[in-house]
Each structure stands twice: as structure tokens, then as C-alpha cells.
């Protein structure tokens with residue numbers, strides 16, 4: 001059973017704090033395992049990657065088998081169901097259209113001192129996209145990662161995806177072709193993150209690694225940060241639904257289960273202002289769970305990490321609780337979702353109204369579904385074009401402009417005791433040595 005809390009109870013604060021601090025990823029174990037794998041991949045390259053792939057994905061390969069061939073991609077494209085291909089194409093178009101609006105503009109101007117100043121954006125040259133594949137295939141995540149990378153102008157887009165038992169959903173390859181992925185390797189977990197970060201004989205290193213994954217992938221990304229850039233920590237999925245009693249409990253139950261079925265470590269939370277509605281949703285979850293093919297995963301998630309919270313007044317009480325959870329996905333199934341949304345500061349993505357199930361955002365709405373989890377939405381955002389770009393500033397001084405600013409720079413260099421700094425300006429201006 002999920003935990004049931006009532007915000008009006010005296011013990012609520014302590015219970016809610018416990019919920020927030022609950023460990024959904026056994027951090028130390030996972031970190032230690034991942035550190036050992038990364039170290040091994042850095043030292044032994046392909047040989048280590050192949051061994052871990054055999055151990056964790058039950059797939060024995062030679063180095064030349066790591067890369068998915070063009071022939072395999074052609075076959076996938078030729079055999080895909082046209083209906084599914086069209087759905088994928090619709091998703092790709094909508095994702096491209098949304099992300100096209102994120103492309104940042106540089107600027108340049110000359111200020112009053114006559115200094116030319118500017119800022120320009122350039123793409124990262126090579127990125128690694130992690131596409132999860134341990135327990136489910138994610139063609140949609142291929143699009144969510146690769147489309148913004150290509151919109152940003154990334155030259156080399158490398159995808160890794162685990163293929164447990166050697167099985168790879170052809171749609172993953174179709175999506176990769178559609179989005180313009182340049183290289184695909186059938187590896188996953190920490191070993192794939194290590195291969196992308198450090199490079200191996202077969203896989204050239206990348207500059208940045210993005211994309212979601214399970215606890216091992218999230219830990220590996222944290223640990224290679226610095227050697228490469230990373231986007232954020234997009235770990236096991238989460239949903240927080242704020243719903244009043246006017247909703248159909250079956251709809252809300254399915255929304256909660258839609259994220260629970262991703263991972264036993266996923267988290268689904270309901271906040272409502274009606275005790276009877278909370279009971280009805282819990283009953284509906286119990287019934288609908290049984291019909292899901294991923295019943296074991298969804299049940300474990302709901303039982304171990306699910307929560308139902310009853311508050312006195314949704315508009316007054318829910319936003320502060322939402323902000324403390326900072327959920328990956330926030331669904332506002334209320335009559336005036338905008339009023340509630342305006343009061344929320346921390347959430348990866350917000351879904352407005354009773355007819356906007358979170359799953360529409362997972363596939364076809366357009367915004368990215370790779371979003372910050374584990375309360376990191378307090379300080380980070382979903383994947384987007386900016387994650388594939390960086391900015392460079394430009395400064396240009398004429399002799400007059402240097403004259404206007406130089407003295408102040410020399411003074412500050414003196415104050416910092418950095419003589420060469422001061423002299424590099426002073427010599428150009430014929431200011432006497434200090």
C-alpha cells in the first residue's frame with residue numbers, strides 16, 4: 001500500500017519529510033559498483049565494455065559487433081509498421097517544432113566607451129545520447145534526445161542503447177534514422193557511459209553525455225562529469241498528480257500507474273482535498289494494476305514509493321508541497337489549472353487540466369520528456385536545445401576604448417597584486433611601470 005498522509009495531522013511534517021528523504025536508489029551500493037565499472041572501462045576499453053555487456057545484458061559480442069550496422073537500420077526501417085512510423089514522424093515533427101523555438105540568439109553591440117561586446121552560441125561538437133533499454137524500449141526517448149541535438153547543430157551524435165539478450169526494438173533504430181543519429185552502439189549502463197566519456201578503440205569519446213536511465217546510468221553520469229559535460233540527472237520517473245473530487249478516479253489511477261510502470265524505483269504521488277476521492281483512486285489503482293503487463297514493476301513502485309496526501313484546500317496548500325517534492329512531472333487535474341500552476345515554482349514539466357494526461361507529453365506534445373528527477377527540478381530543467389550549445393563572449397577594444405577602460409584595469413591589477421596583468425594593459429597605454 002502507498003503511504004497515506006493528511007496535511008492537517010500533527011505528525012504530517014515529520015511524515016512528509018520522511019517521504020521526501022526516501023531512498024529510491026540505494027546510492028552507496030550503486031555508486032561503488034559504478035565507480036568500479038568506470039575505472040575498468042577507462043583502463044581496459046572495449047574488453048571491459050564487452051565483459052559488462054555479457055554480464056548485465058546477457059549479450060556476447062566481438063568489438064566489431066558493438067556498432068549497429070547500416071544494414072540493420074535499413075532492415076528496421078523496411079519492416080516497421082507504417083502506422084507506428086507515422087506516429088513517430090508526428091512526434092518528431094512536433095518535437096522539432098517546439099525545440100526550434102528554443103534556439104538562442106547571440107548579440108553584439110558597442111557600448112558608450114567604444115568597446116565592442118558580444119555573445120555567440122555554438123553547438124557542442126560530439127554528444128552521446130543515452131537511450132534506456134534495460135526493461136523497456138524507448139523510441140520516444142531517441143527522438144527527445146536526438147532531435148534537439150540536431151536542431152542545435154551538433155556534428156556527431158552518438159547513441160548508446162542496451163539490448164538485453166541481444167534484442168533491440170526496431171523502432172529505436174527507425175527513430176534514430178529519423179532524427180539523424182550518426183553512430184549507434186548496443187551497450188548500456190555504466191559501461192556505456194564510461195565508453196562515451198573516456199573513449200575505447202571502437203568508440204571515440206564525446207564531449208557531453210545526455211539522456212535518462214536507471215540508477216546506474218544516473219550515478220555514472222554524475223561520476224564522469226568533469227571529463228565530459230552532462231545534462232542533468234534524469235533517473236527513475238516520477239509523477240505528482242493534484243486532483244480534486246470532480247475527476248474520474250480511473251483516469252487519475254492510470255496517470256499514477258503510467259509512471260509507476262517505468263521502474264520499481266519510480267514514484268507516483270496524489271494530492272487531493274477529498275478523502276473519499278483518495279480512497280476511490282487507491283481502489284482503482286489496485287484494480288487496474290492487475291491488468292498491466294508490467295504489473296510487478298508498477299506494483300513495487302506504488303507499494304514502496306507511492307503516496308496519497310490529503311490537504312484542506314488545493315489552491316492554498318498544494319503548491320508549497322509540490323515545490324518541496326519538485327516532481328519531474330506535475331499533473332493539475334483541477335478546474336482552474338493555470339491558477340495552481342502560477343503558484344508552483346519547482347517542477348520539470350506541468351500538465352494543465354483534466355484532459356492533459358502526462359503520457360501525452362511522453363510522446364507527442366512537443367516539449368522534452370527527459371526531465372530532472374529526485375527533486376533536482378529545484379535547480380535544473382528538462383533537456384533542450386541549450387543543453388547542446390554553449391556560449392562564448394566577445395570583446396573588442398579600439399585604442400580609444402582601451403584608453404577609456406585601461407586605467408581602471410591597471411588599478412584593479414595592482415590591488416590584486418598581479419603585476420603582469422597590469423603591465424599588459426599599461427604598456428599599451430604608455431602608463432609608467434608601477
Ligand SMILES: NC(=O)c1ccc[n+]([C@@H]2O[C@H](COP(=O)([O-])OP(=O)(O)OC[C@H]3O[C@@H](n4cnc5c(N)ncnc54)[C@H](O)[C@@H]3O)[C@@H](O)[C@H]2O)c1
Nearest residue numbers: 132133134135162188189212213214236237262263370371
Ligand atoms: N527522467 C526521464 O526523463 C526518463 C525518461 C525515460 C526513462 N526514464 C527512466 O529510465 C530508466 C530506464 O531503466 P532501465 O533499467 O529500463 O534501462 P537502462 O538502460 O537505464 O539500464 C539498463 C542497464 O543498467 C545496468 N544495470 C542493471 N542492473 C545492474 C547491476 N546490478 N549492476 C550494474 N549495472 C546494472 C546494465 O548495464 C543495463 O544495461 C527507468 O528508471 C525510467 O523511469 C527516465
Ligand SMILES: N[C@H](CO)Cc1c[nH]c[nH+]1
Nearest residue numbers: 138140141237238362369
Ligand atoms: N515518462 C518518461 C520520463 O520520465 C518518458 C517516457 C518514455 N516513454 C514513455 N515515457
Ligand SMILES: [Zn+2]
Nearest residue numbers: 237258259362
Ligand atoms: Zn513515461
